[in-house]
Amino acid sequence: MPGADIQLRSIKGFHIGGTVREVSGFEPKSRSIVPGEPPEVVDMNGDHALGQMYASYYQQTNPQFSLPLLLWHGGGLTGVCWEDTPDGRPGWLDHFLRAGFDIVVSDAFERGRASCPAYPQMLPEAPEYRSLNAIWHHFRLGPKGSYPGAHHGAAIREKAYPNQQFPVESLEQFAKQFVPRWTDTDQQAIQAYGRLLEKMGPSVIVGHSQGAYYALVCAQKYPELVRTVIAIEPPAVPSKIKISPDTSQNYLFLWGDYIHGVTNHWERYLLASKKYSEALQSMGHGAEFIELPDRGILGNSHMSIMDKNSDQIAELIRSWLMKRVHDIRCSR
Amino acid sequence: MPGADIQLRSIKGFHIGGTVREVSGFEPKSRSIVPGEPPEVVDMNGDHALGQMYASYYQQTNPQFSLPLLLWHGGGLTGVCWEDTPDGRPGWLDHFLRAGFDIVVSDAFERGRASCPAYPQMLPEAPEYRSLNAIWHHFRLGPKGSYPGAHHGAAIREKAYPNQQFPVESLEQFAKQFVPRWTDTDQQAIQAYGRLLEKMGPSVIVGHSQGAYYALVCAQKYPELVRTVIAIEPPAVPSKIKISPDTSQNYLFLWGDYIHGVTNHWERYLLASKKYSEALQSMGHGAEFIELPDRGILGNSHMSIMDKNSDQIAELIRSWLMKRVHDIRCSR
Numbered sequence: 001m002p003g004a005d006i007q008l009r010s011i012k013g014f015h016i017g018g019t020v021r022e023v024s025g026f027e028p029k030s031r032s033i034v035p036g037e038p039p040e041v042v043d044m045n046g047d048h049a050l051g052q053m054y055a056s057y058y059q060q061t062n063p064q065f066s067l068p069l070l071l072w073h074g075g076g077l078t079g080v081c082w083e084d085t086p087d088g089r090p091g092w093l094d095h096f097l098r099a100g101f102d103i104v105v106s107d108a109f110e111r112g113r114a115s116c117p118a119y120p121q122m123l124p125e126a127p128e129y130r131s132l133n134a135i136w137h138h139f140r141l142g143p144k145g146s147y148p149g150a151h152h153g154a155a156i157r158e159k160a161y162p163n164q165q166f167p168v169e170s171l172e173q174f175a176k177q178f179v180p181r182w183t184d185t186d187q188q189a190i191q192a193y194g195r196l197l198e199k200m201g202p203s204v205i206v207g208h209s210q211g212a213y214y215a216l217v218c219a220q221k222y223p224e225l226v227r228t229v230i231a232i233e234p235p236a237v238p239s240k241i242k243i244s245p246d247t248s249q250n251y252l253f254l255w256g257d258y259i260h261g262v263t264n265h266w267e268r269y270l271l272a273s274k275k276y277s278e279a280l281q282s283m284g285h286g287a288e289f290i291e292l293p294d295r296g297i298l299g300n301s302h303m304s305i306m307d308k309n310s311d312q313i314a315e316l317i318r319s320w321l322m323k324r325v326h327d328i329r330c331s332r
Numbered sequence: 333m334p335g336a337d338i339q340l341r342s343i344k345g346f347h348i349g350g351t352v353r354e355v356s357g358f359e360p361k362s363r364s365i366v367p368g369e370p371p372e373v374v375d376m377n378g379d380h381a382l383g384q385m386y387a388s389y390y391q392q393t394n395p396q397f398s399l400p401l402l403l404w405h406g407g408g409l410t411g412v413c414w415e416d417t418p419d420g421r422p423g424w425l426d427h428f429l430r431a432g433f434d435i436v437v438s439d440a441f442e443r444g445r446a447s448c449p450a451y452p453q454m455l456p457e458a459p460e461y462r463s464l465n466a467i468w469h470h471f472r473l474g475p476k477g478s479y480p481g482a483h484h485g486a487a488i489r490e491k492a493y494p495n496q497q498f499p500v501e502s503l504e505q506f507a508k509q510f511v512p513r514w515t516d517t518d519q520q521a522i523q524a525y526g527r528l529l530e531k532m533g534p535s536v537i538v539g540h541s542q543g544a545y546y547a548l549v550c551a552q553k554y555p556e557l558v559r560t561v562i563a564i565e566p567p568a569v570p571s572k573i574k575i576s577p578d579t580s581q582n583y584l585f586l587w588g589d590y591i592h593g594v595t596n597h598w599e600r601y602l603l604a605s606k607k608y609s610e611a612l613q614s615m616g617h618g619a620e621f622i623e624l625p626d627r628g629i630l631g632n633s634h635m636s637i638m639d640k641n642s643d644q645i646a647e648l649i650r651s652w653l654m655k656r657v658h659d660i661r662c663s664r
Contacts, residue, residue: 005393006340013415015508020482031515035568046463047482049507061337078445083345115511116448118461129450131378150352150379175381176347179447183363236367
């Protein structure tokens with residue numbers, strides 16, 4: 001399906017949301033900023049930007065779809081998760097650009113190019129850094145206690161779940177995608193995403209993990225702007241549904257493998273999102289809940305967006321959008 | 333000169349350089365990672381990636397030039413400085429893509445999408461956060477003591493140097509581009525840039541500020557790979573020149589306004605890079621040293637890459653490359 005070339009009217013990165021405020025509490029420190037120059041005392045107190053997020057916007061010369069695709073990454077990652085796979089294949093940015101979508105790839109508040117706030121001066125707590133051991137288990141790469149250690153060599157494949165689609169041989173390359181993340185900044189992140197939605201207008205959000213949760217929250221807050229949500233393994237759902245039926249939206253929930261009877265917390269998250277999908281449907285929204293193994297697609301980790309069959313998953317989403325979202329094709 | 337569309341064979345983000353190593357010293361901490369879930373103790377010790385940088389690579393369908401342009405940002409910033417201007421105009425990424433160059437925009441080690449290492453667990457010191465006050469003065473926006481404070485309104489123009497080309501009205505938007513930076517990690521940053529150069533092959537580097545210094549260092553370390561350096565206001569130069577004359581390179585040094593008799597430290601940096609340019613020339617390299625005011629281009633701050641006349645500066649660089657770099661046009 002992907003075409004030979006990508007023809008764009010514009011590529012534009014920008015920051016959005018947040019504000020400048022006065023920050024204090026930095027201790028004066030003597031540093032040499034320029035090689036060869038003597039150290040000088042740098043006072044870092046003063047006005048700083050806080051709360052912004054980063055986005056890059058790819059506009060097609062001839063878009064095939066009327067709504068842009070907003071790709072929202074999960075916790076600990078940045079927009080790079082849509083641009084690259086650990087084994088170096090093109091990511092979903094490439095796939096959906098060639099399919100003819102206008103696309104926004106973003107870094108949420110406090111991740112990557114959005115900047116990393118100082119603590120305790122800008123945010124009270126220190127951020128979380130996720131170790132490869134934690135990634136291995138939390139992202140469902142292999143059974144409990146099977147993390148093979150760094151510099152593992154080819155034997156790593158034997159440690160993973162059978163049929164594992166994640167390119168585990170490239171685990172160390174995947175580790176390079178991780179950035180610090182706070183665990184108590186949902187409100188700030190959602191606020192900046194709101195500014196992004198206001199700028200973009202009616203959109204389709206493809207959210208992964210934490211990004212899928214943010215997409216579900218924003219779909220409630222901005223029903224006119226969030227027309228469709230593709231929620232890939234959201235670990236949480238909004239506590240209430242309060243959307244009026246006259247702003248009908250479309251939802252697709254996608255879940256991978258190694259969940260039922262294997263990883264209890266993921267099973268709990270899956271069941272919560274299934275219940276949420278059913279509630280959306282009962283309120284008149286279009287909502288579909290898909291477990292990939294039920295479609296015969298086996299072996300997907302939490303990272304189906306970059307698993308070896310990531311193109312297959314992307315195509316599943318594209319054809320679902322074409323079939324289910326009435327007004328998605330360009331009428332131009 | 334810029335054309336109507338950008339036609340690309342490929343857009344690809346990736347991380348390069350660095351390695352995975354064991355990190356200790358994180359104290360166990362109880363956190364709730366998922367909304368609604370009870371807090372759990374997260375042990376962050378273990379294997380983490382460190383030393384990597386991030387790059388996005390834009391490959392033209394029909395490149396007009398035989399060497400890719402590598403855009404290396406300055407201290408405190410990321411690759412976004414090439415993608416956006418504070419007042420929302422397209423940045424140099426857009427300009428040079430439309431001119432037909434293959435382009436790499438990158439985030440150096442410990443900046444933006446390259447990740448922000450934990451301290452003291454991964455890097456011994458805390459990073460520097462630059463306040464707007466410091467930015468205002470260090471980037472030559474206005475005279476000593478003239479920083480107008482946040483939420484300044486239109487009156488900010490009166491505080492700036494006369495004829496200031498920097499879009500000072502959008503100073504707060506510029507603040508959003510800043511990320512923490514360390515001041516003692518030159519070696520790690522240069523090492524990762526080396527991996528990038530090895531991947532890209534012979535290249536032209538456009539470096540701004542600290543990125544220009546890194547480009548000059550890499551030009552010595554990798555003379556076969558760094559064919560041309562456009563050094564925009566490097567605050568430092570390598571202490572020795574040791575390149576053999578049989579790998580002749582091209583250098584362009586570009587400096588802005590408000591330096592001579594105005595900002596002493598910038599005058600010192602300028603004179604050091606002028607001396608370096610002359611030394612390169614005496615060794616058989618092509619080296620040109622340009623002060624924009626000498627060409628009648630007035631009012632450029634340290635941020636000529638995003639000043640209001642940034643397109644004019646980009647065109648100056650493009651035509652210099654066409655004239656001076658013998659083999660830069662595509663023979664395809």
